[in-house]
Structure formats: C-alpha cells, structure tokens
Amino acid sequence: MDVYKIKGGKPLQGTIKVSGAKNSAVALIPASILADSPVTIDGLPEISDVLTLQALLEEIGGQVRFDKGKMIIDPSEMVAMPLPNGNVKKLRASYYLMGAMLGRFKNAVIGLPGGCHLGPRPIDQHIKGFEALGAKVTNEHGAIYLRADELRGAKIYLDVVSVGATINIMLAAVLAKGRTIIENAAKEPEIIDVATLLSNMGAKIKGAGTNVIRIEGVEKLNGTKHTIIPDRIEAGTFMIMAAVAGNGITIDNVIPHHVEALTAKLREMGVNIEEGEEQIFIPKSRKLQAVDVKTLVYPGFPTDLQQPFSVLLTQAVGSSVITDTVYSARFKQIDELRRMNADGRVEGRSAILSGPKPLQAATVRASDLRAGAALVIAGLIADGETEIQEIQHIERGYSSLIPKLQGIGADIRKVTIPEKAVVSE
Numbered sequence: 001m002d003v004y005k006i007k008g009g010k011p012l013q014g015t016i017k018v019s020g021a022k023n024s025a026v027a028l029i030p031a032s033i034l035a036d037s038p039v040t041i042d043g044l045p046e047i048s049d050v051l052t053l054q055a056l057l058e059e060i061g062g063q064v065r066f067d068k069g070k071m072i073i074d075p076s077e078m079v080a081m082p083l084p085n086g087n088v089k090k091l092r093a094s095y096y097l098m099g100a101m102l103g104r105f106k107n108a109v110i111g112l113p114g115g116c117h118l119g120p121r122p123i124d125q126h127i128k129g130f131e132a133l134g135a136k137v138t139n140e141h142g143a144i145y146l147r148a149d150e151l152r153g154a155k156i157y158l159d160v161v162s163v164g165a166t167i168n169i170m171l172a173a174v175l176a177k178g179r180t181i182i183e184n185a186a187k188e189p190e191i192i193d194v195a196t197l198l199s200n201m202g203a204k205i206k207g208a209g210t211n212v213i214r215i216e217g218v219e220k221l222n223g224t225k226h227t228i229i230p231d232r233i234e235a236g237t238f239m240i241m242a243a244v245a246g247n248g249i250t251i252d253n254v255i256p257h258h259v260e261a262l263t264a265k266l267r268e269m270g271v272n273i274e275e276g277e278e279q280i281f282i283p284k285s286r287k288l289q290a291v292d293v294k295t296l297v298y299p300g301f302p303t304d305l306q307q308p309f310s311v312l313l314t315q316a317v318g319s320s321v322i323t324d325t326v327y328s329a330r331f332k333q334i335d336e337l338r339r340m341n342a343d344g345r346v347e348g349r350s351a352i353l354s355g356p357k358p359l360q361a362a363t364v365r366a367s368d369l370r371a372g373a374a375l376v377i378a379g380l381i382a383d384g385e386t387e388i389q390e391i392q393h394i395e396r397g398y399s400s401l402i403p404k405l406q407g408i409g410a411d412i413r414k415v416t417i418p419e420k421a422v423v424s425e
C-alpha cells in the first residue's frame with residue numbers, strides 16, 4: 001500500500017504551479033463523445049480521474065492519446081457500449097457519460113457513479129433533465145438505462161443548484177431538436193469552460209455562468225482544440241497551505257477572480273494576499289484570527305475547500321465554525337485532525353475548531369479527496385513525521401502533488417508499506 005510520509009515544520013517558500021481543473025477535465029473529456037472528429041484538450045491534470053475517463057472512452061471504442069497534459073480524442077468509432085460496472089464506479093464524474101452518450105447515441109447504460117462519500121449525492125436532477133428532453137430513464141440493478149427515439153429541447157428548472165446536472169443537461173441538449181432552457185443553473189467556472197468547448201465544437205449555448213442557460217440544438221458537432229482553465233480548488237488548497245505553513249509562496253496559474261470567496265476569508269483572518277493577473281503571492285502570516293465560514297454554491301465559499309480550510313482554523317486564535325450547506329457529512333477530516341492534537345468537533349452540519357493548537361504527527365487516513373488534502377497541510381505543520389494512508393483519494397484530484405510540494409521545500413515522499421500497517425477505522 002502506498003502512503004505519504006511528511007516531516008513537518010520545514011520552511012515552505014517559492015513558486016507552486018496550479019494544474020488544469022479536475023472538475024472541468026472530467027466533463028470536457030466526455031464532451032468529446034459528441035464530436036464527429038478529433039478533439040484536443042490541452043493542460044489536463046495528470047490525475048487518476050482523467051486516466052479512468054481515458055480508459056472509459058477506450059472501452060466504448062474511442063482512440064485516445066494522452067501525453068504531457070495533452071489529450072487527443074478521436075470519437076469517430078465510438079459505440080453505445082453499456083458501462084454498468086468497473087471504471088464508472090471509480091469516480092463521480094462518470095455520470096457525464098450519461099448526458100454525452102444519450103446526446104450522441106440516444107441510448108446509454110451507465111452504472112451509478114462513485115466519487116467522494118460526503119453524505120447523499122443523488123442524481124435526480126440529472127434524470128429529471130434527461131426525461132424532460134424525451135428520454136426514458138430506468139434504474140436497473142445499479143445502472144441507469146437511458147433511451148430516446150429523439151431528444152427534443154425543453155424548459156428545465158433545477159430544484160437544487162447542481163454543477164453535475166447543469167453540465168449533464170447541456171451535454172444531452174446540444175444535439176437535441178429545438179431550444180433547451182436550464183433555469184436555476186449552477187454558475188461555476190467549470191460550466192463556462194465546458195460551454196466554451198461545446199461552442200467551439202459548433203454548439204449554440206448562451207448564458208453559461210449565469211443561472212439561465214439557453215441552448216439551440218444543432219445537427220452535428222465537429223472536433224476542435226481547447227485549453228482547460230486552472231484548478232481553483234487546487235489553487236485554493238495551495239493558498240491555505242501558504243497561509244498556514246508558508247514563508248512567502250507564489251501560486252502560479254490561478255484566476256484570482258475564481259478564488260475570491262477564499263481570498264476574502266483569508267484576509268478576514270489577517271492573511272496578506274497580493275493578486276497579480278495569473279499569480280497570487282502570500283507572504284508569511286503573522287497572527288491568524290478565527291472566522292466563521294459557510295459553504296455555498298459558486299460564487300460562495302466552495303465546499304471543496306472547507307476541509308483544507310479547517311486545518312488553518314486549528315491555528316487561528318479563538319473559536320471558528322464551519323457550516324457545510326452543500327453536503328451533510330463532509331467532516332471526516334476532523335477525527336483525523338484530532339488524532340494530530342487539533343481541538344475540533346462536529347455538531348450536525350457544522351465543525352467547531354479552536355486554536356491555536358500545535359499539531360503533532362500521527363498515522364492518519366484520507367477518507368476522501370479533500371480530507372486527504374487537509375491532512376497533507378496538517379502534516380506540513382505538525383511536529384514529527386505524519387503518515388497518510390488511502391492516498392488514492394488524493395491522487396484522484398491533485399496532479400504531481402509530491403514534486404510540487406518538494407519544489408517549495410516540503411519534506412514529503414510517497415512510500416510503499418506492508419498492508420498490515422493500515423490504521424483501523
């Protein structure tokens with residue numbers, strides 16, 4: 001079993017570069033299914049979610065080349081092969097195969113997705129959208145069956161603001177007959193990125209990034225070239241790391257506007273932040289003040305940063321409350337941080353953290369992707385050598401994390417240990 005070993009307390013300094021956005025990548029790759037000729041995507045992160053999607057496209061007959069962040073996907077020989085098991089369970093975003101395959105083949109069988117366990121993560125709004133477009137959708141033995149004679153544009157009001165449902169309905173609607181309107185759509189930058197790719201393939205989409213998206217269906221979509229946006233969650237993770245463990249860190253390849261909610265919270269805590277066009281510099285922090293945080297849909301404070309942010313709050317003066325309004329059970333990092341001497345507890349949908357409390361190294365387990373990122377940050381400031389297990393979760397979403405952190409002076413390495421040394425739940 002592979003683990004991360006981190007010796008805490010090293011002065012972190014220099015420049016760290018952000019990769020392409022995971023949550024864009026995992027939608028852009030399935031979107032290529034809709035094209036009639038090759039799609040090239042540049043700047044993809046080298047993460048397991050991307051490799052899993054590559055394998056899934058190959059399973060349905062796609063020809064895919066992936067090298068140094070550039071993926072060339074030839075979708076012309078793809079077929080509507082059922083994908084009820086296996087790779088689809090390894091990530092959340094395999095649900096985008098539903099929208100893309102329904103759009104192209106009018107027929108798809110896709111197993112229910114995997115991804116981080118953060119409380120219930122239904123896909124009822126995706127299904128409501130597909131049905132409104134004319135698909136018959138059934139759930140049979142853990143797989144979703146989607147069939148349509150033809151897809152027709154429709155007006156769809158999302159009952160909950162959902163990134164996945166918004167993108168999935170866009171994917172299914174771009175080749176449907178007539179006009180689709182998605183109301184109460186999510187507004188995340190990744191949605192704009194996917195709409196940009198689809199538009200460059202020939203789709204007619206207006207309003208991506210607002211809460212009403214209008215799509216005029218077209219007959220066919222062509223191949224194109226696209227460069228992905230930077231990962232705002234990875235950038236935010238590095239900003240938090242810089243605020244709690246940095247001696248002057250520049251975060252490169254970031255769109256400052258995409259991380260504004262975090263920047264505002266960090267400033268409220270007393271962190272200095274200098275914004276450039278594509279860079280953010282965070283000098284060594286002095287005293288950090290406790291703050292309360294509530295996660296919201298974009299442009300609010302992202303739920304995906306709440307777990308890394310909780311580590312920063314263990315070092316702030318006073319008591320802080322984090323409330324996650326998006327997911328009901330996204331605090332598995334708190335127990336692990338307590339093993340490391342943090343003062344924190346969970347009450348319903350909130351975590352209460354008090355500080356500053358010096359962290360101590362321990363053997364801990366990454367229960368999910370961002371809990372893992374939180375533990376990496378904790379390990380960087382803890383006294384002693386921390387071991388993080390179950391790092392496969394971290395590697396779903398952070399590209400080249402070890403060399404990136406070593407590049408700013410961290411003492412972190414990946415090592416293989418015997419299975420019996422795993423900590424119990």
Ligand SMILES: CC(=O)N[C@H]1[C@@H](OP(=O)(O)OP(=O)(O)OC[C@H]2O[C@@H](n3ccc(=O)[nH]c3=O)[C@H](O)[C@@H]2O)O[C@H](CO)[C@@H](O)[C@@H]1O
Binds near residue numbers: 127186
């Ligand atoms: C692959 C990907 O892009 N993952 C991101 C995406 O997940 P994902 O797209 O799965 O998250 P959603 O935006 O859909 O979920 C938001 C909320 O809506 C609820 N919901 C969602 C769909 C639905 O049909 N019914 C329903 O009730 C969910 O349970 C959750 O409480 O957005 C989340 C919220 O920013 C992020 O944490 C994830 O990193």
Ligand SMILES: C=C(OP(=O)(O)O)C(=O)O
Binds near residue numbers: 091092114370397
């Ligand atoms: C929750 C996340 O990912 P996923 O939706 O892919 O599980 C995340 O990126 O924090």
